[in-house]
Amino acid sequence: MFFQCPNCKKTWQYPIDKCLDCFVALERMETKKAKIIGVSKTTVSTIQHKNVPYFVLLLEDEKGNKWAQKSKKEYKKGEEVVLEAKNGKNVVAIWRIKYDVLEGIERTIDLLGGLMINQEDGSSSLQINSETKILILPALDSPKHPYFAANTNPKFLEGMVRYLIKIGANTKNIKVVAQSFSEIPIEASAQKSLLFKTCLDYGIIPMDLSSTNFIKKTGEGMNFEISQEVFDAGLIINLPILKIGKASSSENILKFLKKENYLGLKYLQPSEEIVEKLNNILPPYLTVSDGEVIQKSNQFTFFLGIVMAGFNPLNIDRVFNEIVMFKDLPESLKKIKIEDMEIVGREIEEVQCDAEKI
Ligand SMILES: [Zn+2]
Known part of the structure; x- marks a missing residue:
């Protein structure tokens, strides 16, 4: 989730209350899609990430916001990440x-x-x-x-x-x-x-x-x-x-x-x-x-x-x-x-x- 200043249009990835420049309350940027624009494979394990290999995806939403995300599955550049809902008691x-x-x-x-x-x-x-x-x-x-x-x-x-x-x-x-x-x-x-x-x-x-x-x-x-x-x-x-x-x-x-x-x-x-x-x-x-x-x-x-x-x-x-x-x-x-x-x-x-x- 990204947050944007309605005044200067600067964006943040964290829910800070106000724009640091304009002191205006930030708005949530609702986005639906995410596309893979980069993939890197990690083979070295750390305490926080024990199981290797894993992939670090660079994602971009339809508004141009970019962020990194860990993934077990390997994706290809250009693929879209789709989240499927499932219902059921368990x-x-x-x-x-x-x-x-x-x-x-x-x-x-x-x-x-x-x-x-x-x-x-x-x-x-x-x-x-x-x-x-x-x-x-x-x-x-x-x-x-x-x-x-x-x-x-x-x-x-x-x-x-x-x-x-x-x-x-x-x-x-x-x-x-x-x-x-x-x-x-x-x-x-x-x-x-x-x-x-x-x-x-x-x-x-x-x-x-x-x-x-x-x-x-x-x-x-x-x-x-x-x-x-x-x-x-x-x-x-x-x-x-x-x-x-x-x-x-x-x-x-x-x-x-x-x-x-x-x-x-x-x-x-x-x-x-x-x-x-x-x-x-x-x-x-x-x-x-x-x-x-x-x-x-x-x-x-x-x-x-x-x-x-x-x-x-x-x-x-x-x-x-x-x-x-x-x-x-x-x-x-x-x-x-x-x-x-x-x-x-x-x-x-x-x-x-x-x-x-x-
Ligand atoms: Zn601002």
């Missing part, structure tokens, strides 16, 4: 970003076929309009500043809200929900993480799920108490942040449960089992995972620069841990075979890095 979309989370969110959702997918196989949502009631569940687990990457980044929530507005949603019908499963009041985490501020910036009222009604549901012998808000929404978006060695995308949805219900269930079985059974009861929901700056297993952070999306968050967690080359997988992810996975956008090898060694 597809995982990956996109690489350079600080522009809105582009990542937009691309990954488009790669899944947009917000209008088959109801039958459960991979569904619907075409949204200004009346659609939308529920967004960011990861909000601790009272920490965004740079710790403990909670969904406020910029990522903002990107999602901007995307929804762009495709026709009304912020009056968007609810950002959260719940504390610990002793820490949710308000403290919401403030410190700056997610609360993002909500206010867009006139969205944040909601504490613990104050909502809970509905009893039973699935495969497990008794759940799920917030009524989930069943009232027309579109549910799970908006977690990725964490190395964790199943953070799938476990985030446990926040839809009543706290006591969750603690009771967790006492008896591992959380992955709860997630699996809960997924069969919840209405279809979309997961879009924040992978821009992420936590390693030692909780230090680093810039990975990806966004992932799909209708099965367990698949997202599995693919993510493959991307960061994490071997000691959580139980829930061990049985998911990476070979069976359908991936769109960028290939695992193109964004892969040995994250724990960086």
Whole structure:
């Protein structure tokens, strides 16, 4: 994605707010096509790019913007790069970003076929309009500043809200929900993480799920108490942040449960089992995972620069841990075979890095 000054027409590849010369707000340059104008093959591996050989493509869009991109596949000069969308419950979309989370969110959702997918196989949502009631569940687990990457980044929530507005949603019908499963009041985490501020910036009222009604549901012998808000929404978006060695995308949805219900269930079985059974009861929901700056297993952070999306968050967690080359997988992810996975956008090898060694 490129950004242009409407005044002097200078362009940038980064979402800086204002033109450095004119101090005018930059505009996004929406482009559709990319043509290969150069290819080079790399045969020397580095920590960030372990698998060789790979290709570095020089691309140019229809407006003359040029950029480089890593590719597993070899292309010929003059070829056009076409991104094909795929839908289905198990597809995982990956996109690489350079600080522009809105582009990542937009691309990954488009790669899944947009917000209008088959109801039958459960991979569904619907075409949204200004009346659609939308529920967004960011990861909000601790009272920490965004740079710790403990909670969904406020910029990522903002990107999602901007995307929804762009495709026709009304912020009056968007609810950002959260719940504390610990002793820490949710308000403290919401403030410190700056997610609360993002909500206010867009006139969205944040909601504490613990104050909502809970509905009893039973699935495969497990008794759940799920917030009524989930069943009232027309579109549910799970908006977690990725964490190395964790199943953070799938476990985030446990926040839809009543706290006591969750603690009771967790006492008896591992959380992955709860997630699996809960997924069969919840209405279809979309997961879009924040992978821009992420936590390693030692909780230090680093810039990975990806966004992932799909209708099965367990698949997202599995693919993510493959991307960061994490071997000691959580139980829930061990049985998911990476070979069976359908991936769109960028290939695992193109964004892969040995994250724990960086
Ligand atoms: Zn300018």
